[in-house]
Amino acid sequence: MKNFSIVSIFALLIVASCGKKEEQQMPPQGPVPFPVQTITKQDAVVYQEYTANLEGQQNVEIRAKVNGFIQKIYVDEGQVVRKGQLLFKLETQTLNQDASAAKAAVQAAQVEVDRLKPLVDRKIISNVQLETAKARLAQAKSNYGSIAANIGYGTIVSPVNGVIGSLPFREGSLVSATSEMPLTTVSDTKIVRAYFSMNEKQLLFFNKTFKGATTAEKLKASPEVSLLLVDGSEYDQKGRIATMNGLVNPQTGTTQFRAEFKNPEGILRSGSSGIIRLPIEQKDVMLVPQNAIFEVQGKKMIYVVGEGNKVKSKIVEVNGTSELNYIVTSGLSEGDVVVIEGASKLKDDTEIVPQPAKAETPAPAETPAVAKDTAKTNNTPAKK
Structure with a gap:
């Protein structure tokens, strides 16, 4: 009997403890x-975003105008050069020999003119012979001038201020005016141009959003744009859209735009890419x-x-x-x-x-029209 009562008490305690656990595990009631x-x-x-290709304001291909071996390269890849700075020197020994022969021909033609002139003055010979000799002298001088110019082309200087691109040829390489590959490219990157495209829907939205009777007026009414670099950071210089192609490419259905950015510290390089961000208020x-x-x-x-x-x-x-x-x-x-x-x-x-909810304090605006944020529309024009 005692054993039975003890077992009953234990059973009641277990049931009671389970009930308390269930009560503790029950979720709170109510909203x-x-x-x-x-x-x-x-x-x-x-912000509407567009993928852009960056190019220098001037990308000038440097090519040889005459055939010859590269005698000396005076610059290196990535070097900043000034307009008129010496870049390459081509070997022109063969041209020098041609120039000596042409110069001798000029002297011979001059001697012939000098010989005939007094004879014509004394009417010993006709004037036709003198004029023929003068024509030969002019031809000889022209030939000599052409060869001398070609010799000058052996000294190649930079036509603009800029940065040297790749140098595919080395000293001793034979180059010619018909070579497919240029000696190098000089890129003027003080102003960098960002080329991007809009599809027809985006172009229509652009034309409706920014007022103006002409393309120039619409571009003037458009706001400054920003540039996202490949590392995700925003370039510290704002740019403006400078040009818009007047036609839609029928094959791609897009129109090309060009934005321009100042590049005082040379951060932007020709040939790189980025993302143009156009703010729409x-x-x-x-x-x-x-x-x-x-x-x-x-x-x-x-x-x-x-x-x-x-x-x-x-x-x-x-x-x-x-x-x-x-x-x-x-x-x-x-x-x-x-x-x-x-x-x-x-x-x-x-x-x-x-x-x-507690209202969050908005970030201060950089300009009256553009707030400092990362808003975007994935190239889809906003509905009005």
């Missing part, structure tokens, strides 16, 4: 707090934190707080980003209250305790 935000319309800056748009929007079967959705603080999911359409926000173009109305965090924990008709 859970979630941060929310009331939708208001405001201004935003959106949009008025009265709805901004929603990116964390508030989730995707279901490829559609972007958000939870809106309704009557009784119950949430309902809605499909929204967005058009790019501004800072850490989506720009919502449809699906929401001004004054809607949306859940901005914890959407994965919710489902339709879940009751919550709305907690207004």
Whole structure:
């Protein structure tokens, strides 16, 4: 009997302890707090991004005008050169010999003219013979001048200020005026040009956004652009769009643009690449934190707080980003209250305790029209 009572007491204690654990593990009942935000319309800056190829303001190919062996190379790859600086010296010994022969021919023709002139003056011979001798002298001088010019072409100087490119030939190499490869390229990179393209939809948006009757007026009305370098950093000099091709390429359906950037410290190099960022200021748009929007079967959705603080999911359409926000173009109305965090924990008709989110202090703007952010639209023109 005693044994039975002891066993019963142990059983009751075990049941009681299990009940307490179950009570401790039960989740709290009632609505859970979630941060929310009331939708208001405001201004935003959106960046459209375009892949660009960079080139110096002048890329001059240096080629030989005469045939000859490279006698001396006076520069090295990457060297900064000035206009008129000596670059190459070609061996011109054969031309020198031709020049000596041509000079002798000039002297002989001059002697003949000098001999005939007094004879003509005394009317011993006709003037026709003298004129013929003068023509031969002029031809000899022209031939000599051409050879002398070719000798001068053996000394090759830089036509512009710039940076030396690759040097595919070495001293002793035979080069000619018909060589497919240039001796080098001199690139003037004080001003660097960034070439990029817009498709027809982007071009139409550009023309509608920036007012002007002519292309020049539209380009003047467009804002300064920035340049993202290959390491992801932003170049410290702003640029402007300088030209826009007047025609759409029928094969690619694109139009080429050219932006120009100053390059005082030589950071940009011809032949490299980057990303042009064109800021577009949009008025009265709805901004929603990116964390508030989730995707279901490829559609972007958000939870809106309704009557009784119950949430309902809605499909929204967005058009790019501004800072850490989506720009919502449809699906929401001004004054809607949306859940901005914890959407994965919710489902339709879940009751919550709305907690207004704390407003974040915006970053200071660099210019009146362009804020310092990383907004982008993946090359898709913003809807107005």
